[in-house]
Amino acid sequence: MAHTAVVTGATGYVATELVKQLLEKGYIVRGTLRSLASKEKYSHLVDLGNALPGKLTLHEADLLVEGSFDEVVKSADYVFHTASPFIMQVQDPQRDLVDPAVKGTKNVLQAAVKSKDTVKRVVVTSSFAAVVKSQKGPQNGSLFTEADWNDESSLTDQPYRFSKTEAEKAAWAISKQEGLDLVTINPTFVLGPIIGSRADATSIILFKDFIENKGANIIPWQVDVRDIGRAHVLAVEVPSAQGRYIVSHPSTLSTKYISEVLSEHFPQYRFPAGTDAEAKQVIDNSKVQKELGLKLLPAKFSYIDMATTLIQRGIATPVPQ
Numbered sequence: 001m002a003h004t005a006v007v008t009g010a011t012g013y014v015a016t017e018l019v020k021q022l023l024e025k026g027y028i029v030r031g032t033l034r035s036l037a038s039k040e041k042y043s044h045l046v047d048l049g050n051a052l053p054g055k056l057t058l059h060e061a062d063l064l065v066e067g068s069f070d071e072v073v074k075s076a077d078y079v080f081h082t083a084s085p086f087i088m089q090v091q092d093p094q095r096d097l098v099d100p101a102v103k104g105t106k107n108v109l110q111a112a113v114k115s116k117d118t119v120k121r122v123v124v125t126s127s128f129a130a131v132v133k134s135q136k137g138p139q140n141g142s143l144f145t146e147a148d149w150n151d152e153s154s155l156t157d158q159p160y161r162f163s164k165t166e167a168e169k170a171a172w173a174i175s176k177q178e179g180l181d182l183v184t185i186n187p188t189f190v191l192g193p194i195i196g197s198r199a200d201a202t203s204i205i206l207f208k209d210f211i212e213n214k215g216a217n218i219i220p221w222q223v224d225v226r227d228i229g230r231a232h233v234l235a236v237e238v239p240s241a242q243g244r245y246i247v248s249h250p251s252t253l254s255t256k257y258i259s260e261v262l263s264e265h266f267p268q269y270r271f272p273a274g275t276d277a278e279a280k281q282v283i284d285n286s287k288v289q290k291e292l293g294l295k296l297l298p299a300k301f302s303y304i305d306m307a308t309t310l311i312q313r314g315i316a317t318p319v320p321q
């Protein structure tokens with residue numbers, strides 16, 4: 001019998017790829033979103049639901065409203081909690097980042113606790129932001145591992161990182177207290193093809209700027225969106241999956257390298273020169289490979305496929321040579 005999976009924030013860049021992979025595998029997917037009113041925000045999901053073998057239904061739920069996820073989680077087998085604001089510029093970090101991240105995580109996990117008779121595992125999309133320490137560096141040796149926690153960020157210093165750290169801590173606290181089976185996926189900066197034509201995710205905004213030769217602000221720790229989707233699916237399909245999983249290339253990738261890959265593939269366009277930097281291994285990414293059997297796509301495919309989909313959908317207009 002097909003398993004039922006809830007995906008919160010199903011409209012998002014990462015979640016849409018996850019929904020696609022789940023539907024391809026025949027899951028019954030319940031996607032949550034803030035509002036069903038603006039159809040253009042989720043038409044890509046409706047298209048996926050119509051095209052793929054699994055079955056998709058969409059449900060309204062609000063991260064900030066207690067009990068909002070109870071109904072959609074009821075009788076589900078798995079819960080994937082991806083919804084969380086990933087915004088770099090905010091007016092009020094508590095209201096705009098920390099509250100939806102932390103209260104949302106508590107609300108979703110409490111809904112899973114209430115349905116513990118059917119929910120076998122919850123997977124929370126955390127972030128490498130909850131791991132990395134830019135000042136202190138890794139706690140053991142020179143590489144960041146799942147044992148590292150970001151204990152530097154605060155409401156006033158890197159509030160997005162703070163929101164992800166606090167949300168993940170809240171998830172582990174509930175898991176421990178309630179005996180809820182929890183796995184977290186901790187991606188670095190996600191790149192790779194987009195599905196649909198929504199372009200408001202930070203990953204998409206920054207990569208669009210690069211393609212349009214307007215900026216080269218791509219974070220050097222990176223991973224492909226398809227690998228993040230696979231990691232989430234493996235996190236429920238591998239029974240022994242446990243704890244946190246950093247999902248990332250192990251070494252930094254420079255903007256000069258991105259420029260070289262794109263210039264070779266799209267010689268008709270001009271991209272930012274980027275900055276040269278020696279590839280430096282910063283991350284031990286062996287846990288997800290050993291325990292979940294995940295093989296990472298080479299980064300050049302993330303750049304080429306992301307640029308191709310952004311250009312094809314008319315989201316990015318590159319500068320001709």
Ligand SMILES: NC(=O)c1ccc[n+]([C@@H]2O[C@H](COP(=O)([O-])OP(=O)(O)OC[C@H]3O[C@@H](n4cnc5c(N)ncnc54)[C@H](OP(=O)(O)O)[C@@H]3O)[C@@H](O)[C@H]2O)c1
Nearest residue numbers: 009011012013014034063082083084085100127189190201
């Ligand atoms: N992209 C990356 O590089 C990256 C790296 C590491 C971790 N992550 C994590 O991956 C997850 C998805 O990120 P993404 O890149 O896919 O971003 P995204 O496209 O902006 O998606 C964010 C999702 O969260 C929902 N959301 C945001 N604020 C909300 C609120 N107050 N109430 C309800 N829903 C809310 C959005 O819903 P609406 O459709 O209603 O706006 C959207 O579905 C996040 O947890 C993020 O922290 C992302």
